[in-house]
Amino acid sequence: MSEEDIKKNLVQSVNQYSIVVQEYFERKVQVFLETVGKKILKIEHYWVRFEFAPSRGQIHAHLLAISPKSMMQQQYFNNKKSPKNKQRI
16 A cells, blocks of 8 residues: 555545544643643633644644733843844844
8 A cells, every 4th residue: 555545545534533533633632721731831711713624634723822921921021121132123
């Protein structure tokens, strides 16, 4: 079986069992948001929209997240205020 045949079979299987793929992907995103998102990135609120493109076998998510002002943000804004970091146009 060629690599192209394998890819065609994979896309066909994903399209045939799209609800299983969708539920698996949604669960993986939820676990990521609960662990990495909330604990490491300090996300307080989020909104997720899932899309599935059956013709290509791709599922993806659009995410809007709200987090408090983090240390990274504070460092970024502090560096922007510093005269040595002014960009020349």
